[in-house]
Amino acid sequence: MGLSIGSMCPRQVLSTKSPRSLRHADTTHLMHIRDILASGQTTFSFEFFPPRTVESTERLFQTIAELEAYAPAFVSVTYGAGGSTRDLTHDLVLRLRKETRLEPIPHLTCVGDSRAEVEEILARYAAAGVSNLLALRGDMPAGIGNASSEFAHAGDLVRAIRNYRHHPDARGFGIGVAGFPEGHPATPNRLKEMDYLKAKVDAGVDYICTQLFFDNRDFYDFRERCELAGIKVPILAGIMPITSLPGMRRMAELAGGARFPARLMKALQRAGDSGDAVQRIGIHYASEQCSDLLHHQVAGIHFYTLNQSTATREIYRNLALPMPTSPLSEEKHLTQPPVAAAEAVP
Numbered sequence: 001m002g003l004s005i006g007s008m009c010p011r012q013v014l015s016t017k018s019p020r021s022l023r024h025a026d027t028t029h030l031m032h033i034r035d036i037l038a039s040g041q042t043t044f045s046f047e048f049f050p051p052r053t054v055e056s057t058e059r060l061f062q063t064i065a066e067l068e069a070y071a072p073a074f075v076s077v078t079y080g081a082g083g084s085t086r087d088l089t090h091d092l093v094l095r096l097r098k099e100t101r102l103e104p105i106p107h108l109t110c111v112g113d114s115r116a117e118v119e120e121i122l123a124r125y126a127a128a129g130v131s132n133l134l135a136l137r138g139d140m141p142a143g144i145g146n147a148s149s150e151f152a153h154a155g156d157l158v159r160a161i162r163n164y165r166h167h168p169d170a171r172g173f174g175i176g177v178a179g180f181p182e183g184h185p186a187t188p189n190r191l192k193e194m195d196y197l198k199a200k201v202d203a204g205v206d207y208i209c210t211q212l213f214f215d216n217r218d219f220y221d222f223r224e225r226c227e228l229a230g231i232k233v234p235i236l237a238g239i240m241p242i243t244s245l246p247g248m249r250r251m252a253e254l255a256g257g258a259r260f261p262a263r264l265m266k267a268l269q270r271a272g273d274s275g276d277a278v279q280r281i282g283i284h285y286a287s288e289q290c291s292d293l294l295h296h297q298v299a300g301i302h303f304y305t306l307n308q309s310t311a312t313r314e315i316y317r318n319l320a321l322p323m324p325t326s327p328l329s330e331e332k333h334l335t336q337p338p339v340a341a342a343e344a345v346p
Contacts, residue, residue, distance in 0.1 A: 033174030043073035043300035050088035079107035109138025110151035132174035155200040162204030179208040181222040212240040236300035241311040242282030287318040
């Protein structure tokens with residue numbers, strides 16, 4: 001898949017939205033994911049995780065200030081294993097609503113939680129005017145093992161969210177779930193995996209956001225299998241640029257066994273111990289992925305930012321994506337020149 005700038009995307013790109021004034025955490029502005037995705041244009045969105053220290057919080061909000069200028073369709077906020085960052089996630093979501101123009105979508109996991117606990121979380125988000133959630137089964141924190149729960153699967157959580165009747169939007173929460181182009185690590189039977197996903201979507205899902213992947217053929221095959229299964233909701237592609245070798249190894253662990261194509265591995269091996277070369281290869285490779293996804297009319301691209309902005313901003317530049325009206329200066333924040341569009345992966 002070559003990086004072709006210019007006439008690369010038959011599908012229109014939705015990279016901007018009308019700015020709105022800063023707002024307090026209330027219910028005066030609701031942006032349901034169905035409305036965000038209804039245009040049929042490709043959306044761009046970012047993921048953040050809640051920081052645990054004052055210093056990391058300051059760094060995150062510097063990242064947010066740099067990325068807000070790109071007016072993403074939404075940003076997602078992760079949720080630690082077993083709800084270990086529940087309050088941090090909630091606080092970050094509310095701060096994003098209060099201090100930025102971003103539309104936050106919190107992750108919500110259910111493993112180990114009671115129905116009453118989930119209802120309480122839903123009530124807090126509804127009262128704060130949060131319109132959408134990403135529903136995940138989640139994992140228990142390391143060392144705890146299995147725990148009893150009223151929610152055995154993410155589909156149970158989807159049904160609980162869909163049945164919540166106290167949201168100010170008459171449609172209730174918008175609901176997303178995860179998709180796994182390389183296969184769900186807990187379901188080796190791919191036929192059953194698709195049956196489970198179809199049942200989950202039928203329970204009331206509005207969109208699917210995929211796990212990271214490095215071979216677009218896996219995504220296209222997953223998307224086609226969803227179509228064959230009768231899954232009609234938009235499918236957003238999850239992209240995580242490699243910025244360091246330790247980060248890549250950690251990424252493989254978190255993703256439950258991500259597949260790294262030989263072409264990518266060869267390029268990274270040639271980079272040796274040069275951290276700068278690894279980052280440039282990772283950014284260029286992700287840019288190639290995004291260009292090819294746009295050419296194949298992907299519904300949306302969701303960047304796993306790891307709370308950093310440089311890789312995402314440089315991918316935007318490599319793709320020559322349009323910027324919002326009167327954005328913050330992109331040049332102000334770039335720390336190195338972008339990878340040239342015609343440059344081959346080393």
